[in-house]
Amino acid sequence: MLTRTPRSSSDKNSLLARGVMLWRCIADEYEQTILVGKYENGAKLPPESEIAARYGVNRHTVRRAIAELGARGLVRTERGSGTYVKTDKLDYRIGQRTRFSEIVAAAGHEAEGRLQGHRHEPASEEIAARLGLKAGADVVRLEILRAADRVPISVATTWLSAQRYPDAAKIFRQLRSITRTLDRYGITGYARKWTRISAGFTDAVDAGRLRLSVHRPILVVESLDVAADGEPILTSRGRFAADRVALIVES
Amino acid sequence: MLTRTPRSSSDKNSLLARGVMLWRCIADEYEQTILVGKYENGAKLPPESEIAARYGVNRHTVRRAIAELGARGLVRTERGSGTYVKTDKLDYRIGQRTRFSEIVAAAGHEAEGRLQGHRHEPASEEIAARLGLKAGADVVRLEILRAADRVPISVATTWLSAQRYPDAAKIFRQLRSITRTLDRYGITGYARKWTRISAGFTDAVDAGRLRLSVHRPILVVESLDVAADGEPILTSRGRFAADRVALIVES
DNA sequence: CCAAGTTGTCTAGTTCAATAGACAAGTGAT
DNA sequence: ATCACTTGTCTATTGAACTAGACAACTTGG
Structure with missing residues (x-):
C-alpha cells in the first residue's frame, strides 16, 4: 500500500x-x-x-x-x-404492430408513458415530407418518456399534424398512450411503415431523463406510422437506452 | 418554449x-x-x-x-x-536545468510541491535500466503534486535508488523540493539527460489530484536526471494538466 | 471627489446528506 | 421450528448546502 x-x-x-x-x-x-x-x-x-x-x-x-x-x-x-x-435487456420487437405498452406488458413489466413537454411548431422539411404535409405546416410536437417498471427505457420526440390532432398533447397527458390517444380521433388500427435505426451517445438532457450517465450509448429509432389506408399519422425520433434495451427486427 | x-x-x-x-x-x-x-x-x-x-x-x-x-x-x-x-498557459521550459520551483518563480508565481504518497518497491526492468540498477533492486517511489499559486500543475511519479537515497521521502516531505533533497545527499548539480513527451487523458485518480474533470488532456513527461559525473540519479513520469501548461523544448 | 457597480464578509434560517443505533420483516439453511 | 443473515423502516443528531438580506471594501468612470 x-x-x-x-x-x-x-x-x-x-x-x-x-x-x-x-x-x-x-x-x-x-x-x-x-x-x-x-x-x-x-x-x-x-x-x-x-x-x-x-x-x-x-x-x-x-x-x-x-x-x-x-x-x-x-x-x-x-x-x-x-x-x-440485472444486466439483461428488454427485447423490443419492431414490426408492423409496434406498441410500447404491449411489448412491455408481454415481457411481464409495468409500462408507463409520461409527457415531458409539448408545443406546436412549423414542420421542418424532413418532418413535413414524412407526414405528407407542406413544409412549415403546423405540427404538434410531443416529448415522451417511457419506462418499464419505473426504469426509463426511452425518450421520444413525436410529431403529428396539428390540424388533424390539435389536442394530442392534452389527450395523451390523460391517457398516457399513443394508441388510446389516436383512438379518440377514430384511428383504430395504425401500423409501422418504416423504421430507421442508428446509434449515438447521450447528451446532457437525455442522460438526465433516462437516468444515464453522459456518453452512454443510445439507439436512435426514427419511424413513421400510417393508418390502415396508408395515410401518414405520426413520425417519431426515439432514443433508447442501449444498456437496457435490445431491438429485435423481424426478417 | x-x-x-x-x-x-x-x-x-x-x-x-x-x-x-x-x-x-x-x-x-x-x-x-x-x-x-x-x-x-x-x-x-x-x-x-x-x-x-x-x-x-x-x-x-x-x-x-x-x-x-x-x-x-x-x-x-x-x-x-x-x-x-484565465486561459493562458504556464510556459514550462524543458532543458538541461529543469527545476519546477525555478520555472514557476521565474514566471512570477508561487511554487509548491507536496508529497502525496511514497513507498519502497522493487524496480521494474524499465526503471532499473534507466537508473543503472539490477531489475528488482530496491527503489524509492514518490508521488508528488506540484502547483503554481495553489493551482495544480502536475503529478509526478519519481523513482530513486533506495540504497543511495533511503530517506528521500522523509526529507522531501520536509524540504518540499527535489533539488534541496538531493542537496542533503551531497548532490549539488544535477542535469536532465533525456525527456520523453507523450499525451493522454486523465484517469479518475489524476483528475482528482489535478482538480480536472476525467478525460481532460494531459502531457506525459518521462525523464532521467543525472549527476555531474553522468551517474543516473532519478527518473520520473509526470502528468501535466495540458489545460494549464505548455512545454517549451529548446532546440 | 463622487456615485454606481462589483466582490468580500457576516448573520440567520431552512433543507437535506450522512451518521448512529435499534428493531421489524423477510429469507434460507439446519 | 429455529437461528443467522439480509433488507426495510424508524428516530435522533450533526454538519453542510443553499437561501435571504444587509453592509463593508474596493474599483472604475465621470
Whole structure:
C-alpha cells in the first residue's frame, strides 16, 4: 500500500469528488464495475453492511447508492435475501404492430408513458415530407418518456399534424398512450411503415431523463406510422437506452 | 418554449443532476463554456448577481461555483472589479536545468510541491535500466503534486535508488523540493539527460489530484536526471494538466 | 471627489446528506 | 421450528448546502 501524506486514507476518501454526494460516488463506482462486466446477470452484490464497512461509510448511505442503481435499472433488491445485478435487456420487437405498452406488458413489466413537454411548431422539411404535409405546416410536437417498471427505457420526440390532432398533447397527458390517444380521433388500427435505426451517445438532457450517465450509448429509432389506408399519422425520433434495451427486427 | 409537465422549469432545474451539488453543476457548466473557447483570455464574466439571477439561484451559490473555477485555475477574481477568465498557459521550459520551483518563480508565481504518497518497491526492468540498477533492486517511489499559486500543475511519479537515497521521502516531505533533497545527499548539480513527451487523458485518480474533470488532456513527461559525473540519479513520469501548461523544448 | 457597480464578509434560517443505533420483516439453511 | 443473515423502516443528531438580506471594501468612470 502507498503511504499517503494528507491524512488517514480510508477507501472513502479515494472516492470523494468535491461537490458530489457520497452516495452518488458509490453508485457510480458500482455502475462502472457492473457495466464493465465484473458481475454476471443475477449475481449477488455483497450485503449492505459489508459494502458500508468496505467504504468506511454508514449503511444508510450505501442503501441510497443502491436505490440509485435500482432507479437506473442495474440492480433489483429482495428483502431478506440480497441485491442482485440485472444486466439483461428488454427485447423490443419492431414490426408492423409496434406498441410500447404491449411489448412491455408481454415481457411481464409495468409500462408507463409520461409527457415531458409539448408545443406546436412549423414542420421542418424532413418532418413535413414524412407526414405528407407542406413544409412549415403546423405540427404538434410531443416529448415522451417511457419506462418499464419505473426504469426509463426511452425518450421520444413525436410529431403529428396539428390540424388533424390539435389536442394530442392534452389527450395523451390523460391517457398516457399513443394508441388510446389516436383512438379518440377514430384511428383504430395504425401500423409501422418504416423504421430507421442508428446509434449515438447521450447528451446532457437525455442522460438526465433516462437516468444515464453522459456518453452512454443510445439507439436512435426514427419511424413513421400510417393508418390502415396508408395515410401518414405520426413520425417519431426515439432514443433508447442501449444498456437496457435490445431491438429485435423481424426478417 | 417547451411546456414541461413535471413542474415550473427554471434554468436551475435543467442543471440539477441527482447527487451533485448545485454549485458544482454551475462550475462545470462554466468550465465547459470556457474550455470550448467562448471566452477569450482576460474576458470578464458577468457579475455574480447577474449569474445568480440567470440560474435562479442565490448569489452565495454562484460565489462557491466561481471559487471552484478559481481553484481549477480557470478564472481570477478582483475585488470591486469582476471575475476574469484565465486561459493562458504556464510556459514550462524543458532543458538541461529543469527545476519546477525555478520555472514557476521565474514566471512570477508561487511554487509548491507536496508529497502525496511514497513507498519502497522493487524496480521494474524499465526503471532499473534507466537508473543503472539490477531489475528488482530496491527503489524509492514518490508521488508528488506540484502547483503554481495553489493551482495544480502536475503529478509526478519519481523513482530513486533506495540504497543511495533511503530517506528521500522523509526529507522531501520536509524540504518540499527535489533539488534541496538531493542537496542533503551531497548532490549539488544535477542535469536532465533525456525527456520523453507523450499525451493522454486523465484517469479518475489524476483528475482528482489535478482538480480536472476525467478525460481532460494531459502531457506525459518521462525523464532521467543525472549527476555531474553522468551517474543516473532519478527518473520520473509526470502528468501535466495540458489545460494549464505548455512545454517549451529548446532546440 | 463622487456615485454606481462589483466582490468580500457576516448573520440567520431552512433543507437535506450522512451518521448512529435499534428493531421489524423477510429469507434460507439446519 | 429455529437461528443467522439480509433488507426495510424508524428516530435522533450533526454538519453542510443553499437561501435571504444587509453592509463593508474596493474599483472604475465621470
